[in-house]
Amino acid sequence: METLAKLELHPLSEIGNLKVHGRTTGRLSPLTLFWTGSAVEFNVKGSELWVEVEADYDTYEPWISILINSVPVSRQMITAGRSFICVFRGMNKDVVKNVRIVRDMQAMSGDPGSSLQIHAVKSDGDFLPVEEKPYKIEFIGDSITSGEGAIGARTEEDWIPMWCSAIHNYSMMTASRLHADYRILSQSGWGVLTSWDNNPRANMPDYYEKVCGILTGKKNEALGAFEENDFESWQPDIVVVNLGTNDGGAFYSPEWKDEVTGEIHKQRLNEDGSYHEEDLQSFENAAVRFLMKIRTYNKQAKIVWAYGMLGIPMMPAIYRAVDAYKQKTGDQNVSVFQLPNMTEQTTGARSHPGATAHEKAAEELSAYIRDLL
Amino acid sequence: METLAKLELHPLSEIGNLKVHGRTTGRLSPLTLFWTGSAVEFNVKGSELWVEVEADYDTYEPWISILINSVPVSRQMITAGRSFICVFRGMNKDVVKNVRIVRDMQAMSGDPGSSLQIHAVKSDGDFLPVEEKPYKIEFIGDSITSGEGAIGARTEEDWIPMWCSAIHNYSMMTASRLHADYRILSQSGWGVLTSWDNNPRANMPDYYEKVCGILTGKKNEALGAFEENDFESWQPDIVVVNLGTNDGGAFYSPEWKDEVTGEIHKQRLNEDGSYHEEDLQSFENAAVRFLMKIRTYNKQAKIVWAYGMLGIPMMPAIYRAVDAYKQKTGDQNVSVFQLPNMTEQTTGARSHPGATAHEKAAEELSAYIRDLL
Amino acid sequence: METLAKLELHPLSEIGNLKVHGRTTGRLSPLTLFWTGSAVEFNVKGSELWVEVEADYDTYEPWISILINSVPVSRQMITAGRSFICVFRGMNKDVVKNVRIVRDMQAMSGDPGSSLQIHAVKSDGDFLPVEEKPYKIEFIGDSITSGEGAIGARTEEDWIPMWCSAIHNYSMMTASRLHADYRILSQSGWGVLTSWDNNPRANMPDYYEKVCGILTGKKNEALGAFEENDFESWQPDIVVVNLGTNDGGAFYSPEWKDEVTGEIHKQRLNEDGSYHEEDLQSFENAAVRFLMKIRTYNKQAKIVWAYGMLGIPMMPAIYRAVDAYKQKTGDQNVSVFQLPNMTEQTTGARSHPGATAHEKAAEELSAYIRDLL
Amino acid sequence: METLAKLELHPLSEIGNLKVHGRTTGRLSPLTLFWTGSAVEFNVKGSELWVEVEADYDTYEPWISILINSVPVSRQMITAGRSFICVFRGMNKDVVKNVRIVRDMQAMSGDPGSSLQIHAVKSDGDFLPVEEKPYKIEFIGDSITSGEGAIGARTEEDWIPMWCSAIHNYSMMTASRLHADYRILSQSGWGVLTSWDNNPRANMPDYYEKVCGILTGKKNEALGAFEENDFESWQPDIVVVNLGTNDGGAFYSPEWKDEVTGEIHKQRLNEDGSYHEEDLQSFENAAVRFLMKIRTYNKQAKIVWAYGMLGIPMMPAIYRAVDAYKQKTGDQNVSVFQLPNMTEQTTGARSHPGATAHEKAAEELSAYIRDLL
Incomplete structure (x- = not known):
């Protein structure tokens, strides 16, 4: 086997020219990748590269x-x-190679022991600056945005x-398609108000301020998952919210019960099969509150509620929520887009x-966002 | 981390129900995968599987x-x-999972030290029988068949x-597309008569009888690469020969010189840019000889010379060679097919x-072969 | 030239087995085709057919x-x-041929002299029964539904x-795609409240009860365009409303003035470029009234407001209107669908x-409607 | 109905700026369109155009x-x-409109009475010059090139x-795709040596020198169909020969018998189902002669024998014929291309x-020809 003798070890913290994608604590010793799609990116001028x-x-x-x-090889x-x-x-x-090491799995709220970290690289080459993309997009979603089933x-x-x-x-x-940097916050089964099985704690909005607040446990605390996110350092041009699918599903799922407190939650259906008005209103209220929270931390972003890859039963409620938000705040930079x-x-x-369904969604969503940019 | 305690180690040689793809020596302790696309396949009823x-x-x-x-996941x-x-x-x-571990790189004639072997698997499950496909296809080719550039x-x-x-x-x-098992013999740069750079030793026909005769070195000898291939054990319904692209290229490359013997080889161009007739005839003779050799070892197979993904300058010569072969042998089960x-x-x-070019080629070639089967 | 001697003249009124598509008066001597997509359909067992x-x-x-x-040939x-x-x-x-003669141009409100009629056919064959399709769909739209620009x-x-x-x-x-019979009511430039240029008379709802009420003039009156439509005779399973594009455009067009009465209309923009709330409300009110009118005449139909082939600026207002309609009537069989x-x-x-944009819209809309049927 | 009063009648012969496509006699009073795809083309600056x-x-x-x-509208x-x-x-x-009136049916050898002529146009506009395209292509074929079944x-x-x-x-x-002017000579059922049903008179080569020699009868004689074609006036860059499909079919059809002379012709199969060598040789000889004839009249053209949309059983014979032609003449500007x-x-x-099969063929053939141009 060929010698690796000439490779030099570079702890991430000592490489000036790298780019971290996704919400992190800022720490590089090591770098913890919390969310799916988060990554570290290099421009390496060298013949060989290893990552620890x-x-x-x-x-x-x-x-x-x-x-x-930009091509997936492994x-x-x-x-x-x-x-x-x-x-x-x-x-x-x-020759300079652009390299991106991507976490290809969602943050795992269901496994407090799950973690992925990058410590260092070894190479015989130099690390050159990584370009900034002209735009930044944040995606907030559920299993669809986690790419569940795409492979x-x-x-x-x-x-x-x-x-x-x-x-x-x-x-x-x-x-x-939009030549944008992006971040994902996503969790399979979660929603705006509740998860698909009526758990009111499994909602994305409550944890938005944290680096990766949906996680649990001491270990994640130590990794910094529950620290305040540094919004100033990365202000998106677009925030895409792809939530509502699980909130819709909750109406058809059994009630959730907190085994400790006895607390119960259930989004109810009327006898004729329509959504119970009061519960639907709760969803809409939660959506309004979430939009207000997103706006608090992203002053300039256009917010797009993009929904529809698994049906559109919640779309009227989403439109009402966005209307209510606009009415309440006067903020016009929020719109709704139906995905195919x-x-x-x-x-x-x-x-x-x-994968093909994702491609169709990207084709239509990127065209819509292009008009907003 | 989760315990692996219940996993049981199974040397390949002790698993009755497995299927080996690609030419091998028959040895399983360990299994050496020589050619690209060669693989080991299991039907595992279990929750976890590791491969050594x-x-x-x-x-x-x-x-x-x-x-x-059947879906690539890693x-x-x-x-x-x-x-x-x-x-x-x-x-x-x-639930039974069909698993295939595929060598995703061609046999490496240029690196006598390169090898890939599979020793064993660990699992908590049972290994069930793997079905035989209704057809068998052997592909013989060059860089195109090695998938060079497809990623x-x-x-x-x-x-x-x-x-x-x-x-x-x-x-x-x-x-x-044809529900067929298949084997590949391929080597980037090689041809029927010579390689792209006029090396007359870098031809596929000379090594056809061996398990993986294009390899070199003591190590590969020890692994059994130069043993006689057991043709009886795997008789293809179709043999696809996708060669000629490098033979065509040789006319435009500098002469090859054996540094030891001083031997020189060069496929010549005429002054008007056409192929030198004598050298083209050498190619055709080599093609006829190769068809005869293939027929010797594959009595029943339909042989398809499939050529054209990188242009068709050698097509007239290929047609002449197939004609000459038919004339000489009376064997009608050979045809030529132009790939897109x-x-x-x-x-x-x-x-x-x-990848898209490969898909188009597969679409047309599989339709052509379907009519032959 | 070949003789036509054996052809027999059949006034439409004397052919029992024919099928008329599109809203008509019921008269067949002759048949007036008012709307685009309206047609007469035969199953002819004969060698030759002419239409007068x-x-x-x-x-x-x-x-x-x-x-x-079913294939367009002329x-x-x-x-x-x-x-x-x-x-x-x-x-x-x-051999029986299915033949459809289709009016390939919208009803022409702008030309009171424009008419298309079918008097008779000549054939040597027999006219066999034409099957009923399992579903019926009514499309109400503007230039998009008139297919403007599709050729x-x-x-x-x-x-x-x-x-x-x-x-x-x-x-x-x-x-x-849905194996449905269908009818179209469409007019380029028209809307729910006004036309693209703010004309409040160029709205589709006011004329819905008539056979083809958007037409004008004595001639069309004589042809029966202004007669009450016989809704009982053709009850759709689905009503698709594809309106709003021109109502949106009106906000950006100059005011409309009735030269006779001096009446003026203008959908206003606010200074910040947003739609004037009062005028948007007028649109929504008009949409609610139109839905109520459609429901009056189509008791069982699922109503789908399908919108978006030329942008979605009016979508929030459409969702509000549908919400308001549902609230007011309790009717849940109305939904909104965004077209690509x-x-x-x-x-x-x-x-x-x-044509390709229409194909994409049909692909998505038909999938949506299939779930409703 | 609108008046046509301002339209002016222009006999074709009096319009300087027109372009005739397809082989014709040169006469314009009237213009006879013999072959499918033949056409008259104008650039009209006017509001209305009629053609007689x-x-x-x-x-x-x-x-x-x-x-x-360039878009088909009628x-x-x-x-x-x-x-x-x-x-x-x-x-x-x-505004100037480019208009092309295309004969959309093959020359009709089976109907001596069939003719299509263009006498004049009426318009209120001016006729501006029609551009020459950078390339010229002649297509010689059978039913495939006649577009049989494409609608x-x-x-x-x-x-x-x-x-x-x-x-x-x-x-x-x-x-x-190649921005080329083109002409078609085609006849369903015909071949190089015989038609699909073994008629040795139904071959394209015998009539190549004439304007439209495949026609028959006094009327066509009077129209000039049997006049010598003026090759000098239109020298193609590429001649595409798409023949052989019917020659292949003849082997499977009953013998042809001339009812008058008693002459019989039959392309024979051997007992094992292969083509009779002598008869196949007759085809090849006919192909060689045809290539020589084409070359006689088209000194500079690259000749492409393009074959394969309905299978490739005759491909070896076509390659042999092209080889034999090259050997005999030294002409290297002939090649074979397999269509999908x-x-x-x-x-x-x-x-x-x-239509989709034609699109695929055009995609591949145009790419091949582009490399020749």
Whole structure:
């Protein structure tokens, strides 16, 4: 085997020219990648590059994808432990390669032990500056935005990280079409008011201010997940909210019960099958509050509520919420956009949108956003 | 991290129900995967599966792709050493998963130290029988059949394993459309008579009888690469020969010189730019001899000379060679099929066909073969 | 020239087995086709068929398209006068052909002299029964539903019938995908409250009860255009309302003035460029009233407000109107669906959706309606 | 109805600025359009245009298509007699429209009475010069090049002009992609040596020198069909020969017998189903002679034998013929190109290529020709 003798170890914190994608604490020793689609990016002028990753978990292992010059070339499960992964070798040392190491799995609220960190790189090359993209987009969503089912056979039914993709994902595709940097905050099953199974704690808005507030546990606390997010450092031009699908599902799910307090929650259906007005109003109120919170932290962003890849039953409520928000605040920079529905042909694994459904969504959403920019 | 305590180690040689793809020696302790697209396949009823791989190389490292239920979910470089790779975990233990571990890089004639082996698997599950497909296809080709450039940005110019794909490859796509098992013999730059740079030793026909005769070195000898291939055990219904592209290129390349013997070879152009008739005849003679050799070992197969993804300058010579072969042998089961040319839009990395070009080729070739079956 | 001696003349009124598409008076001596997409359909078992048409106009001539076995084979301008047009000849007389003669131009409110009538057919064959389709859909729209720009080069700017298509039209495509009979009521430039240029008389709702109330003049009165439509005879399963695009445009157009009465109308913009709330409310009120009117005449239909092929600025108002209608009536069988926006690639003539844009709209709309049926 | 008073009659012979497509006699009083795809083209600066056509036939009526600014807007059967057809009206009189009136049906060897002529136009506008395209292509073919089946339902079986299209035709599409003027010589059922049913007179080569030599009868003689073609006036850059499909079919058809002379012809199959060598050689000889004839009249053209939309059984013979021609003449400007086969999805009417099959063929053929130009 070829010698690696000439490679030099660079802790991330000592590389000036790198770009971190996704909400983080700012720490680089090591860098913790919390959210799906979060990444570290380099421009390497060298023949070989290794990256030192560390993973842990109780249940759900992290995955990464590697992009060279914007093309995905590798995707792999990261099993527990700390190790070096070779990104490339044997390349022309005088040519600059753009490299992106992407966390290819959502933040795991269901596994407090799950973590993915990047410590260092080894290379024989130099690290050159990484360009800023002209735009910034933040995506806030659920399983759709986590890319659940975007990889895998249609028959797959297990809920495991393998079927989730940050790459075959409308968020990355939309950002790519618009030449935008982007961040994702997403969690399968979660909603604006409750999760698909009526859990009122599994809502995205409550945790928006934190770096990755949906996580739990001491370990994540130590990693900084619950720190205040530094909004000033990354102000998006566009915030896409793709929520509501699970809030709609909650009306058809059994009640949720807090086993400790006995607290119960249930979004109710009327006898004729329509949504109970009071509960629907609760959803709308939660949506209004979330828009107000988003605006608090993103003064200039155009906010787009994009919804519809798995049907549009909540769309009237979403429009009412956006209307109510505008009325209340006078803020006109919020709009609603219907995403194209998944079809029989574009279904992926776990009855979720496949890669083609994500492509169609990205095509339409990026055209809509282009007009806003 | 979750315990792995219940996993049981199974050396490959002790698993009755597995299927090996690609030419091998028959040995399973360990299994050496020589050719691109060669693989080991399981039907695993269990929640977790690891595979123990061993790689070595001087220059060119091997890559693998993992397919679960026929869908590619992982692709990774295998660095030197012996280690366990987790294929899946956390899945429903009562459901059978079809798993294929595919060598995603061509046999490396240029690196006698390069090897990829599979020793064992670990799982908590049972290994069920793997079905036989109704058809068998053998592909013999060059860089196109090695999938060179089918992955990667258009700007890529390095000759490295990363840009080669056994998955985004017309051979796998053709076999998949026809529900066929398949094997690949391929080598970038090689031809029927000579390589692209006029090396008369870099021809596929001379090594056809061996398991993987294009390799060199003591190590490969020890692995069994130069053993006689057991043709009886796997008789294809179709043999696809996709060669000629490099033989055509040789006319435009400088002469080749054997530094030891002083031997020189050069396919010559006439002054008007046409191929020198004598040299073209040498190509045709080599093609006839190769067809005769293929027929010797594959008595029943329909042989299809499929050519054209990078232009068709050698097509008249190929037709003449097939005519001459038929005349000489009376064998009518040989035909020629023109593959669709790569276009500006379908170009991949290294000026080679991209994934879309491979898809178009597979669409047309599989339709042609379907009529033969 | 071949003799036509064996052809027999059949006034439409004497053919029992025919099917008339589109709103008409019920008269067949002759049949007046008022709306685009209206048609007469036969199943002819014979070798030859001619149709006797009569056209007149001051400005805008009618066009027809002919479909044989559901495939468009001919499209032609019908110049003034009465004449026989050969639909087919020389065909196998023992085979049944399904024939549809389609008016391929919208009702012409701008030309009181424009008319298209069908008097009779000549054939050597028999007229067999025409099947009923399982569903019925009514489309109410503007230039988009008139297929304006769906034919012709992008550079075309003239407003003439030639560029309008009932065939390359999302309405026909949607009905075809759903195996539905359909009717169109459409008028370029018109809206719910006003036309694109603020004319409050150019609204579709006021004329909904009549056979073709948007027309004017004595001649059309004589033809029965202003008679009450017989709603009982054709009850749609789905009513698609594709209006709002021109109501949105009115905010950006100069005021309209009735030269006789001096009456003025203008949908106003606020100084910040947003829609004047009062005027937007007028639109919403008009939409609510229109929904109530549609429901009056179509008790069982699911009503779908489908909007978005030329942008979605009016969508919030449409959602509010539908909400208000539901609140007021308790009727839940009304919903809103966003159609995919025309893109740079799918633009047709006159800056309107081209055939590809109509296909995309039909793909999404038909999938949405399929779930309602 | 609007007055036509201001229109001025222009006999074709008096319009300097017009362009005639397709082989003709040069006469314009009237212009006879013999071959499919032949046409007259104008650049009209005016608001209205009519064209005076005259048709006759015993069995097969002609059809025309009208293109405005390169987009097909009308297609209609021309019944017997002489009449004016309105091409456009009501357009901006200051804008120039490019207009092409295309014969949309093959020359009819089976109907000596069939003819289509253009006498004059009426317009209020001026006729401006029509540009020369940078390239010229001649297509010589059979039913495929006649566009048989490119329009119509798959179930259609009648052999009638309605199902033939010069527009949804690989020849027009290829020329359009290459910005080339083009001519077609085509006849359904005909071949190089014989027709599909072994008639040795139904071969294209014998009639190549004449304007439209495949026709018969006194009337066509009077129209000039049998005059020598003026090759000097239109020298193509490319000649595409798409013949061989019917020559292949002849091997499977019953013998042909001349009822008058008793002469018999039959291309024979061997007992094992292969082509009889002697008869195949006759085909090859005919192909060689045809290439020599084409070269005689087209000194500079690159000749492309393009074959394969309905299978490739004759391809080896075509390659041998081209080889033999090159050997005999030393002419290297002849090559063979395999067209993509029609598939289940792309089949049109009468088991012939549909519009999509023609598009695929044009995509590949135009790319091939582009490299030759």
